[in-house]
Amino acid sequence: MESLIKQISKTKHEPKWMLELRLEALKIFQKMPLPRFGPDLAEIDFKAIKYFKEPKTATKRSWSRVPQKTKETFAKLGIPQAERRVLAGVGAQWDSGIIYQSLKEKLKKQGVIFCSMDEAIQEYPELIRPYFMKAIAMDNNKFSALHAAVWSGGVFVYLPEGVKIKQPLEGFFWLNLKQGGQFEHTLILAEKASQLEYIEGCSAPVYSQNSLHVGCVEVFVKEKARVKFSTIQNWSKNVINLGMKRAIVEKAGVMQWVSAALGSRITMSYPTSILKGDGAKTTHLSLSLADQGQELDTGGQIIHLGEDTSGTIISKSICQNNGRTAYRGLVKIIKGAKKAKASVNCDSLILGKKSRAATFPAMEIGESDVVALHEAKTGKISEEELFYLMSRGLSEAEATSLIINGFCEAVVKNLPLEYAVEINRLIDFYAEHSEN
Amino acid sequence: MSLKIQNLQVKAQNKLIIKGVSLEIKPGEIVALMGPNGSGKSSLANALAGNPIYKIIGGKASMDGKNLLNLKPHERVKAGLFLAWQNPIAVSGVSVESLLRMAVLNCRQRRCRTVCAFREELEREAVKLKINKSWLNRGINVGFSGGEKKKLELLQLLLLKPKYAVLDEIDSGLDIDSLKLLAKIRQPEQGILLITHYTRVFKYLKPSKVLVMKQGRIAASGGRELIKKIEKDGYGKFN
Numbered sequence: 001m002e003s004l005i006k007q008i009s010k011t012k013h014e015p016k017w018m019l020e021l022r023l024e025a026l027k028i029f030q031k032m033p034l035p036r037f038g039p040d041l042a043e044i045d046f047k048a049i050k051y052f053k054e055p056k057t058a059t060k061r062s063w064s065r066v067p068q069k070t071k072e073t074f075a076k077l078g079i080p081q082a083e084r085r086v087l088a089g090v091g092a093q094w095d096s097g098i099i100y101q102s103l104k105e106k107l108k109k110q111g112v113i114f115c116s117m118d119e120a121i122q123e124y125p126e127l128i129r130p131y132f133m134k135a136i137a138m139d140n141n142k143f144s145a146l147h148a149a150v151w152s153g154g155v156f157v158y159l160p161e162g163v164k165i166k167q168p169l170e171g172f173f174w175l176n177l178k179q180g181g182q183f184e185h186t187l188i189l190a191e192k193a194s195q196l197e198y199i200e201g202c203s204a205p206v207y208s209q210n211s212l213h214v215g216c217v218e219v220f221v222k223e224k225a226r227v228k229f230s231t232i233q234n235w236s237k238n239v240i241n242l243g244m245k246r247a248i249v250e251k252a253g254v255m256q257w258v259s260a261a262l263g264s265r266i267t268m269s270y271p272t273s274i275l276k277g278d279g280a281k282t283t284h285l286s287l288s289l290a291d292q293g294q295e296l297d298t299g300g301q302i303i304h305l306g307e308d309t310s311g312t313i314i315s316k317s318i319c320q321n322n323g324r325t326a327y328r329g330l331v332k333i334i335k336g337a338k339k340a341k342a343s344v345n346c347d348s349l350i351l352g353k354k355s356r357a358a359t360f361p362a363m364e365i366g367e368s369d370v371v372a373l374h375e376a377k378t379g380k381i382s383e384e385e386l387f388y389l390m391s392r393g394l395s396e397a398e399a400t401s402l403i404i405n406g407f408c409e410a411v412v413k414n415l416p417l418e419y420a421v422e423i424n425r426l427i428d429f430y431a432e433h434s435e436n
Numbered sequence: 437m438s439l440k441i442q443n444l445q446v447k448a449q450n451k452l453i454i455k456g457v458s459l460e461i462k463p464g465e466i467v468a469l470m471g472p473n474g475s476g477k478s479s480l481a482n483a484l485a486g487n488p489i490y491k492i493i494g495g496k497a498s499m500d501g502k503n504l505l506n507l508k509p510h511e512r513v514k515a516g517l518f519l520a521w522q523n524p525i526a527v528s529g530v531s532v533e534s535l536l537r538m539a540v541l542n543c544r545q546r547r548c549r550t551v552c553a554f555r556e557e558l559e560r561e562a563v564k565l566k567i568n569k570s571w572l573n574r575g576i577n578v579g580f581s582g583g584e585k586k587k588l589e590l591l592q593l594l595l596l597k598p599k600y601a602v603l604d605e606i607d608s609g610l611d612i613d614s615l616k617l618l619a620k621i622r623q624p625e626q627g628i629l630l631i632t633h634y635t636r637v638f639k640y641l642k643p644s645k646v647l648v649m650k651q652g653r654i655a656a657s658g659g660r661e662l663i664k665k666i667e668k669d670g671y672g673k674f675n
Contacts, residue, residue, distance in 0.1 A: 383488070388525035391485050392539040392592060393513035402538065406529025406575070 001026060005149055008052045012118055012152065015125050025138045025148030032142040038297040038328065039266045044240065049212050051150040103167065113158035114169060117185050120156035127158060131187060135218040135246040143242045147183050147214045154184035157198065164195035168416055171200060186217040190225040197228040199416055211238055217245040221253035223277065228256040232419050234263035237293060241267040251277030258414050259286040260423060261296050270328060272301040275309035284313040287411040289430065290323030299329035302342065310341040316408050320351035320430060326358040335366040348378040349407050401431035437500050438462045439600040439627055444495035446483045453479050455652040456495065461600060461627040466641055469631045471649035472671045477631045478522050481604045485519040486512050499600060514543050516599035520589040520606050526577040532588060533558060533572045536595055543596050561594045564621060582609035590618060600627040607637040615640050635667050648674050
């Protein structure tokens with residue numbers, strides 16, 4: 001593996017410090033055990049995984065081999081034919097460059113850097129180095145170490161002081177990233193009083209031939225800056241997705257995570273906010289939809305270090321057709337984080353007899369001058385609610401769909417509009433096919 | 437033309453709770469159904485609306501000649517039957533507006549309505565009931581007081597314009613002003629089954645028939661003179 005890492009670094013013309021970081025991470029990876037919680041990962045054969053492919057050699061598959069179900073979902077979502085082919089991994093050309101060119105130039109004038117990580121590491125190494133794998137420690141777990149050792153691809157965003165971008169940035173479309181990558185690293189630096197909304201992924205099923213995905217997102221929210229990071233994850237059902245996301249929020253900064261997990265076979269994802277500065281705030285909104293054969297273990301962590309910090313987690317998960325979901329969360333308030341406010345609300349909706357939902361909330365509170373709330377609900381659609389809506393002239397499927405949409409509403413309404421619309425359609429799809 | 441129930445028998449949780457009830461409501465007519473707690477009034481209302489908890493084991497129910505019992509709950513609503521719930525159920529995340537838009541789309545003949553036109557109509561009806569516009573964007577029955585929930589039931593009644601309405605204790609929780617309003621907004625052609633404990637509602641909605649239900653049976657029926665008797669003696673004397 002060492003020679004592979006050297007080869008990655010060389011291919012990318014990386015500075016020496018990056019190679020050293022990779023090699024150090026490799027050592028940590030080799031020493032660390034698999035996580036002792038959540039879905040069973042023992043099946044991962046680390047030797048069999050292809051860690052790096054040069055973009056040019058990425059193999060294509062033919063449209064006829066794309067599963068029928070994926071094609072149906074594309075149609076249901078109203079994805080244009082051309083985009084469907086790219087999403088399905090057929091690998092057609094997808095020229096988004098022209099569409100976004102004028103926007104890119106506007107950003108450039110404001111001093112914003114928005115480019116691929118590979119480009120950034122060569123163009124702005126001095127900007128990257130103090131932050132790379134600093135929010136997420138390499139030795140956080142076996143997979144953070146693996147990521148640091150073999151990462152490639154991803155997006156770099158730099159916002160100068162006071163710059164506020166109104167239109168959300170979408171890496172997937174703007175930068176024409178081929179299928180998002182396998183170990184991509186996304187780094188966002190939001191300087192003082194800047195503002196950004198970033199959208200990662202896309203709601204259509206994204207085909208990937210790689211079975212293991214370990215992306216990392218690091219966000220640095222400086223004083224009074226605001227960052228909203230939305231992820232819509234819809235990998236094909238062969239993927240084990242173990243991404244990590246972490247933000248460090250300085251004084252009076254605001255970080256908002258919005259995540260929708262629809263795809264993958266196994267997902268473990270717990271976005272984290274470290275509220276370092278006084279008055280820092282964060283909101284974590286997450287939605288997981290687990291269908292047959294899927295195990296989505298999601299949640300969030302908020303660490304209160306500063307005084308008067310506030311954090312909210314709202315997690316909604318739905319499982320059907322024997323899918324499994326789990327909420328796994330941690331709220332930690334250290335001694336001295338006076339007047340911290342923490343609120344956790346995690347609800348699960350179980351559709352069908354064999355689906356399962358679990359909740360593992362944890363709160364570690366070392367300070368007495370705080371307000372901490374926790375609420376959790378797990379259950380099926382209530383017959384009473386269903387009948388109430390039916391007594392208003394709604395069919396069972398319509399009533400079910402309305403209830404599921406209502407269940408997700410707190411999260412979905414915070415997604416970018418076009419994604420919210422697509423997710424609503426997916427939910428209707430669920431309601432039609434649920435065997436409640 | 438009528439809403440007609442003949443010898444209806446209903447079981448819930450394997451217990452016979454409606455033991456052969458017959459009644460008829462003609463268009464424009466108000467029939468009062470009174471009785472003590474637990475006498476089976478709400479069960480009858482729910483059975484008519486098709487609540488799956490209540491199993492019909494005998495008898496008939498029809499609306500303008502159409503058999504109700506083989507229709508699904510939503511088909512009964514489309515056919516023109518409406519139930520105002522005694523305890524309306526809260527459904528979080530489903531706004532009053534979104535529920536009503538779907539309900540109206542499903543139940544009315546005239547379908548080509550724009551979202552704006554619908555919202556205008558909704559607001560117009562809401563004003564009649566002195567319902568604050570901000571309620572329309574809130575979850576249906578979520579965090580509303582008892583009386584406010586009843587007003588929302590009335591709003592739905594106004595928008596759906598059913599041929600026959602079963603009003604299950606619509607008066608409990610409603611203030612006098614709203615009761616007066618209820619009398620004013622009623623469509624003259626609507627047949628109403630008015631389920632209630634209390635006689636004060638009759639000041640505003642005047643029934644032509646009064647039925648007293650006890651232990652799953654109609655224990656007495658008559659005209660408005662029955663109301664006085666109930667006011668004087670309570671339900672104890674009916675058997």
